[in-house]
Amino acid sequence: MARFFAAIGLLNLVIFSTSFLAAEEEVMTNSWHVIFKRDVDHQTAHDVANRNGFLMIMPMLGSKREYHFMHPQVKSNRKKRSIRHTKNLKLDPLIATAVQQAGYKRSKRGFKPLKSLLDEEKPIESINAFPPKKGSNEEDPLFDKEWYIKNTGQAGGVPGLDLNAEAAWAKGYTGKNITTAIMDDGVDYMHPDLFDNFNAEASFDFSSNDNFPYPRYTDDWFNSHGTRCAGEIAAKRNNGICGVGVAYNSKIAGLRMLDQPYMTDLIEASSMSHRPDLIDIYSASWGPTDDGKTVDGPRNATMRAIVKGVNEGRNGLGSIYVWASGDGGPSDDCNCDGYAASMWTISINSATNDGRTASYDESCSSTLASTFSNGKPGYKDAGVATTDLYGKCTTKHSGTSAAAPEAAGVFALALEANRKLTWRDVQHLTVLTSKRNHLEDPTAHHQWTMNGAGLEFNHLFGYGVLDAGDMVDLAKDWKTVPERFHCTAGTVKGVYKFDSKNALKLQIDTDGCRGKKNQVNYLEHVQSFITLNSTRRGDVTIYLTSPMNTTSLILSRRPNDDDNKDGFNKWPFMTTHSWAENPRGKWILFVTFSSESEEFQSGNLFEWTLMLHGTQKSPYTSQTSPLIHNTKSKLALVKRQHERAAEFQF
Known part of the structure; x- marks a missing residue:
């Protein structure tokens, strides 16, 4: 109960911070x-x-x-x-x-306009319109095209660069008794590849207020989005139809809430709090408009729904919220998306089948890990193969829309391996088992970096691509992480000027609330609540450096954002890059302008509050997983680091 009220206390600050900057x-x-x-x-x-x-x-x-x-x-x-x-x-x-x-507007990630769909992305007929006869063991005709599950080099990909789902399946984990809700434009639950895995009791239509979340028909297949996402998670295996889902024996629920002219706080909140006794994972492939100038996020009721979900969902273990990081490309920053940047959600970016970032990928310091969304341009069937409307299949699904459901499927496998995992356990498992593999930024702007706890991260890909095999291995013997605390490390207030010629450098020296009940010794999430304005908001760039010398780019340049009035008002910029570090010492905030224009820019920072979230005891020293014997595993490395740190009294 104390944990719940602590979260609510923080929530008051978060809700106050989200003063949305609507241009419309x-x-x-x-x-x-x-x-x-x-x-x-x-x-x-x-x-x-x-x-x-x-x-x-x-x-x-x-x-x-x-x-x-x-x-x-x-x-x-x-x-x-x-x-x-x-x-x-x-x-x-x-x-x-x-x-x-x-x-207000909410946009599907990865949706392409009608012309593109008609010219390039016509859905292909499924091999069988109906399920095969009972006892049949026909292979799924699109499985060989599902390079995100098994990459053998299809469509120009790198062999072995995939979710390693087959390793989890071989251990007997297929998502049994786990339900993922698709919060989207509906699910074609009559599709023969989804019908057996549809959880009707956990489903609802918040657009029509009934129990039948079937997509509304349109000529341009606009409402195929949710059905495509559902197939990535729970398409049946060996039934001769389409492909196979990452967690092919799991259940999917349809929460139709996206198909309406305008979203409301009540519809979002109702969706995210729907049947938390039946739903384990909520998958969202949408968010604020990806135009590179919007700063927006969840309103009051929705924030309360998410906090309630992580505290009370799954009988107190916490609902898992998976979020697509966004399709705004390098001109946007997902830390300006209050859903993807929330510490209560798991933000997932995407990579292509050869390990590069897709052209539409946004980057930000709040991204935890990556999955896949597209193959190399110019290759046939390079998109994500999955189910489509009206019993059909497609090989053209893409965008970070495709990435979030893949992650939800991997998490379903992990929850089957250990039904006692909390929402924070899932985040720790994500950090520890995600792999660098062949992921690289082709522009070389964002390199792989080691943080102070020995964990390798990348500004684009988070801690790497999810590995289902290693995740279920670590999950089955996982011991629940210690209680979470949050510490207000300090606040800087005043009028601090910065301009094109003079950057701003501020610092907060913290003891991590040492000696208090809310002492934090091992970090999880770090938030910087910042209030500032400038002559051009999109040219402001902000860095945060931890006492262990890990630098996070918490706001990158957004060339389309020409705001000169609203700025940011207590906006919670979040980073996961200092995960497992000791927070004590000097935190440095560096604010500068980054612009291709020679026009003089100026700005004022009025407030910076640093919030630390983490544990008092190491979450890793008590773990006994066999993976510890692999001395190169992340768990083994960070466990040794924490054991050495424990020699010094906190």
Whole structure:
């Protein structure tokens, strides 16, 4: 319980920090977030809604006090707030407050426009329209094209550069009894390669408010996104249809919530808190617009839903939230995406089948690991092979949309190997078992670097490509990591100027809350809450250096971002690059301008708060996995480092 309230205390700061910087005119929807003065049952909430002309849609976050109301006579998108309807709700004797919901844009990762789909990406017919007869053991016709599962050099790839899923399968782990929710535009649950693995009880349609999250038909196959993601995780094996999922005996749930003109906080929150007793993993291949100038993230209810999920989901072990890092390319930075940059989500970037970064990949210091999204340009069937709408298959799925579900599939294998893994255990396993393999930045801008704890990372790829075989090996004997604490290392306030000729250097000297209940000795996530503005926000570049001399690029140049007014307001820039380090000593923040223009730029930093998250005891010294005997394994290396550090009294 103490852990929960600690998280809620931090959440207050996070929610306050996310003052979203919308360039578009505000749009209001016909939904209201209604909070009652006391707990009420469904019938009472329905009666209150009815007498005020509203419909009661559902309770929020499992609460008996918070509800989602909708007014059928109000337009679903309008430019003005419906003050009269809000006032009427607030006058009701049972209602404490009511807030009309703003609408905002959320974009699918990797979706291509109609012309591209018609000219290049027509889905191919599946070999069989229906499942083969019982007892058949036909191979999956697209398996040889699934280079992300078994890379033999298809489409110009590097043999062996894959998820190593077959190693996990050989040990008997196929995702049995694990459910992953696809938060997207729906799932074609009638598809013969998905039907047997569809978890109807855990599914819901938040766009139509019913139990049938089937995609809405469009001529351009726009709503094929969720079905393609689902097949990567749970397409059946050896049924003669399409390919095979990474966790082919796991279940998938459809949470249709993305197919509507405008997203709302209530729909996001409801999706991320739906049936946490049945859903283990939530996979999201979407986020704020990838235009290189948007700074946005989860609102209040959604943040509370995620925090509630990691504290209470899976019977207290914590729901696993997997997020695609974004498709904005080198002109964007996923630390400006509050979903991918959250410490409660696992941000996944992508690589091509020859180990390079794709042209659309964003980079940021919050990315934890990578999977795959595309093959080399010019090669046939170089995309991700998976299921498609209406019983069909495709070999053209791509983008970090394809990367996140692959990661969810690997995590499903790990959860089957050890059902007691917490949400933080999964992150530790990700750091320790991901591989550099053949991953390289072709521009040579981002090199592989060793942090102070001996862990190798890359600004593009995080800690490397997921390795399902090693992850299940480490997971099965894994001991739950120690309790997590957060320490406010310090705050710098004032008016600190920087310009094109003069960079800004600030420092915070911290003892990691030594001697206090929230002492942090071994780092997990590090956040820098920063408030600044400048003549051109997109030209601001920020670095953070730890006491163990690990430098994280927490904000890179975004040439499309020409904001000169809003800047950043307590924005939580996050890095995972100091994982397992000791936080004590001087942290240095370096702020500069990076621009191709000779125009003079200037800015002001008003506040920097450094937040440290981690453990008091080493999460690795008590581990007894056989992988420790592999002296080159990350676990063995960092365990020895922590054992040496433990000789000194904290």
